[in-house]
Amino acid sequence: MPRQTEIINLTSANPGSTRHLRVHRYGSPGNGPKAYLHSSLHADEWPGLLVLHHLTRMLDDADAEGRISGEIVLLPYANPLGLGQRINNKLIGRYHLDGGGNFNRNWPDLTDAATKAVDGKLGDDSTANIKLIREALIAAVGDLSKDGELEELRATLLGLSVDADIVLDLHCDQIATLHVYANRAQQDEAMILTRDLGSPVLLLEDAPGGGPFDEANHGPWVKLQKQFDLDEAVAKQCFAVTVELRGETDITDQLAEQDAEALFRYLMRKGVVTGEPGPLPEALCEATPLDGVDVPIAPASGILAWHFGPGDRVREGEHLADLVDIEADEPDAARTPLYARTDGFMFARKSAVFARAGDQICKIAGAETLEYRKEGALLSN
Numbered sequence: 367m368p369r370q371t372e373i374i375n376l377t378s379a380n381p382g383s384t385r386h387l388r389v390h391r392y393g394s395p396g397n398g399p400k401a402y403l404h405s406s407l408h409a410d411e412w413p414g415l416l417v418l419h420h421l422t423r424m425l426d427d428a429d430a431e432g433r434i435s436g437e438i439v440l441l442p443y444a445n446p447l448g449l450g451q452r453i454n455n456k457l458i459g460r461y462h463l464d465g466g467g468n469f470n471r472n473w474p475d476l477t478d479a480a481t482k483a484v485d486g487k488l489g490d491d492s493t494a495n496i497k498l499i500r501e502a503l504i505a506a507v508g509d510l511s512k513d514g515e516l517e518e519l520r521a522t523l524l525g526l527s528v529d530a531d532i533v534l535d536l537h538c539d540q541i542a543t544l545h546v547y548a549n550r551a552q553q554d555e556a557m558i559l560t561r562d563l564g565s566p567v568l569l570l571e572d573a574p575g576g577g578p579f580d581e582a583n584h585g586p587w588v589k590l591q592k593q594f595d596l597d598e599a600v601a602k603q604c605f606a607v608t609v610e611l612r613g614e615t616d617i618t619d620q621l622a623e624q625d626a627e628a629l630f631r632y633l634m635r636k637g638v639v640t641g642e643p644g645p646l647p648e649a650l651c652e653a654t655p656l657d658g659v660d661v662p663i664a665p666a667s668g669i670l671a672w673h674f675g676p677g678d679r680v681r682e683g684e685h686l687a688d689l690v691d692i693e694a695d696e697p698d699a700a701r702t703p704l705y706a707r708t709d710g711f712m713f714a715r716k717s718a719v720f721a722r723a724g725d726q727i728c729k730i731a732g733a734e735t736l737e738y739r740k741e742g743a744l745l746s747n
């Protein structure tokens with residue numbers, strides 16, 4: 367069946383304007399594994415938009431050859447609300463300007479609703495349990511509030527993704543290498559994707575905190591598996607990750623095509639598309655803990671004069687940058703050195719060189735858990 371493109375109209379909060387989501391659908395529900403992909407939930411993160419443009423072409427070709435063996439739901443953009451936020455000739459993403467906070471935080475946790483629905487009905491048959499939990503999650507999404515444009519957007523996106531086997535949420539950082547965020551229960555699968563993407567970083571957490579979209583999808587499965595002591599397969603049933611496609615200006619057809627090819631290979635590997643994906647590329651990293659990511663903070667405001675950038679390996683105590691105080695009367699006294707608190711790989715850095723006190727200025731993936739990193743509060747605001 368050729369690709370179907372559906373337009374989902376969102377209720378307009380503003381007289382005289384409308385918004386919608388565009389949904390490309392390949393394959394048939396129930397035929398095989400379901401993959402859900404969307405890009406730019408934070409609105410102003412562009413690389414994924416071009417990656418999905420290339421992937422759509424590849425999937426169209428595969429579809430014409432009858433090679434879609436599962437179901438694919440692909441949204442070329444996930445956040446029409448954010449795409450409409452402009453101030454001073456600049457699109458302002460990440461936060462909902464009407465008070466809804468970070469677009470990728472505080473997603474609904476469907477665990478309690480699913481728990482109530484399945485309690486007393488689970489048995490020894492893992493396949494039956496998975497079916498039961500999936501139905502409970504679909505029902506729970508159906509019960510979510512759609513009052514307000516942000517709630518409606520969230521309930522709609524989650525309604526499209528919640529029954530998927532694979533959920534790929536495509537983002538980017540400011541200046542960054544590729545990196546992948548995943549739950550520890552899904553480490554093996556996350557490493558396969560990381561290798562297909564050629565990512566030098568895979569970050570694992572047990573509970574990131576903050577309620578990002580990927581956790582809204584995999585969280586209930588991981589928690590229900592533990593809560594009811596179910597087969598491990600349950601925790602892996604919905605593989606949902608955040609893929610950070612480098613930095614916000616790392617956008618070329620060449621990079622986007624390379625990433626789309628990697629995602630296409632991964633979809634073949636998972637049996638969503640038929641074909642030979644070839645051998646799994648060598649890993650470029652070992653997985654490291656999200657609570658081992660050093661996130662240096664600017665102690666005061668000033669200009670950052672960097673000595674390192676994303677892609678660099680650093681040692682604990684290494685002099686990362688100077689923070690230059692623009693109010694200092696004596697230039698010799700203006701510089702505050704900032705140091706790394708772990709041995710690791712710098713994978714992201716703020717694009718703004720003017721830091722304000724309290725700003726998180728870069729991210730370094732280290733192998734050891736850091737005392738100051740707190741479970742449940744591991745994501746930036």
Ligand SMILES: [Zn+2]
Pocket residue numbers: 407408411470537538
């Ligand atoms: Zn993002």
